[in-house]
Amino acid sequence: MTAVEVETIEQAPEPIVPGAPPPQPLWIDFWRGIADDNPVLIQMLGLCPTMAISNQVKNGLGMGAATLFVLVFSSLFISLLRKIIPTEVRLATYILIIATFVTIADLVMQAYSPLLSRTLGPFVPLIVVNCIILGRAEAFAGKVKPSRALMDALGQGLGFTLALTFMCIVREVLGSGTFLGVSVFGPHYEPWVFMIMPPGGFLTMGLMFLAMGWWGERKKAQLNAQLVGVAR
Amino acid sequence: MIANLSWIFFSTLLLNNFTLALFLGLCSFFGVTTKMDTGWRLGAANTFVLVMTAVAVWILNSWVLVTTPYLRTIAFIVVIASLVQIVEMAIKKYLPVLFRELGIYLPLITTNCAILYLALTQTTRGYNLIEAVVYALGGGLGLTLALTLMASIRERLDVADVPALAKRMGLVLIIASCMSMAFMGFAGMGSG
Numbered sequence: 001m002t003a004v005e006v007e008t009i010e011q012a013p014e015p016i017v018p019g020a021p022p023p024q025p026l027w028i029d030f031w032r033g034i035a036d037d038n039p040v041l042i043q044m045l046g047l048c049p050t051m052a053i054s055n056q057v058k059n060g061l062g063m064g065a066a067t068l069f070v071l072v073f074s075s076l077f078i079s080l081l082r083k084i085i086p087t088e089v090r091l092a093t094y095i096l097i098i099a100t101f102v103t104i105a106d107l108v109m110q111a112y113s114p115l116l117s118r119t120l121g122p123f124v125p126l127i128v129v130n131c132i133i134l135g136r137a138e139a140f141a142g143k144v145k146p147s148r149a150l151m152d153a154l155g156q157g158l159g160f161t162l163a164l165t166f167m168c169i170v171r172e173v174l175g176s177g178t179f180l181g182v183s184v185f186g187p188h189y190e191p192w193v194f195m196i197m198p199p200g201g202f203l204t205m206g207l208m209f210l211a212m213g214w215w216g217e218r219k220k221a222q223l224n225a226q227l228v229g230v231a232r
Numbered sequence: 233m234i235a236n237l238s239w240i241f242f243s244t245l246l247l248n249n250f251t252l253a254l255f256l257g258l259c260s261f262f263g264v265t266t267k268m269d270t271g272w273r274l275g276a277a278n279t280f281v282l283v284m285t286a287v288a289v290w291i292l293n294s295w296v297l298v299t300t301p302y303l304r305t306i307a308f309i310v311v312i313a314s315l316v317q318i319v320e321m322a323i324k325k326y327l328p329v330l331f332r333e334l335g336i337y338l339p340l341i342t343t344n345c346a347i348l349y350l351a352l353t354q355t356t357r358g359y360n361l362i363e364a365v366v367y368a369l370g371g372g373l374g375l376t377l378a379l380t381l382m383a384s385i386r387e388r389l390d391v392a393d394v395p396a397l398a399k400r401m402g403l404v405l406i407i408a409s410c411m412s413m414a415f416m417g418f419a420g421m422g423s424g
Contacts (some may be wrong), residue, residue, distance in 0.1 A: 052255035199412040206405030
């Protein structure tokens, strides 16, 4: 790149990024990830960790916290560096930034809660390939101001944690009869071990999607009925 | 030696099947399994990348990352991304039809959790080169098996009369649950 080119780039006003999300108030950026655009329930991203480690509430909370940390910091940094990162190599750069924060999260977890780190095993380093984080970087953080990227990352991270924790509660309560290790149904409950094994993960997730679909259809039907009523 | 290798192979293929027991590579498992042909071809591409990764990671672990184990995650993902890029270029050049069929799922092999999982597990278990390659073959064929089975079920599902509500992800996940249950049957293997 020649000196002239550098100057023109620096003097140019902020370019309109193609495909950038339309401006919204910050709380909408935050709320979208939790409800309307939930990464797991609506976008169906990050399914692997959601099913793989959701057999205990403790694991779910640890995994949710680690993912939230990585998502928030990588989104913030990607947004701060968005004008420096060349478009051609942006994905590789995003992956490197994400991998750095995942390494930090992994080492911190190994140091301060070795037991949790051992249970989660390779699934902590595997946050690198969690589609939610790269998806947010590509669709949102790389194109907006740091404040918006931060709120969006917080919302998406909390939305992921909520969906994950819900899965964990269903599976742990039914599968081992406990909640965070405390017995729920008393000593006479025969644990439904199927739920904490891999097929239970697929089944819980499938039933959850069926319930979501049913709820969506019902809402649509109600809306249609209202519209018909208005038209009459 | 042979017993050890065959144990690694079969336990990864059936017992700890990457997709059905460890929930790895679910994006492509649900994404491309609508047609049988694409299913097994993606499985083959994945197997190839897995074997290449196993070799590359073994080289990295033996010579490059000896004193800096904390750089593993970063180094692995960079190596995997470059490998997938090379495979993509090779397929584009020599097998253009397959390239068109796989579409977006070919570059997405990079973010396939199975590949990074293999690299990490191979490191923690301290496999040597042959063990690592056998492990990768077992994992890759296991993926292919799961993809092919799922694709064949979903081809039949297209003409079946199921409630409209269940036509999307819900039903596919419940089918995956049944398949996973069937694979749990292998759990007693090797102990008896």
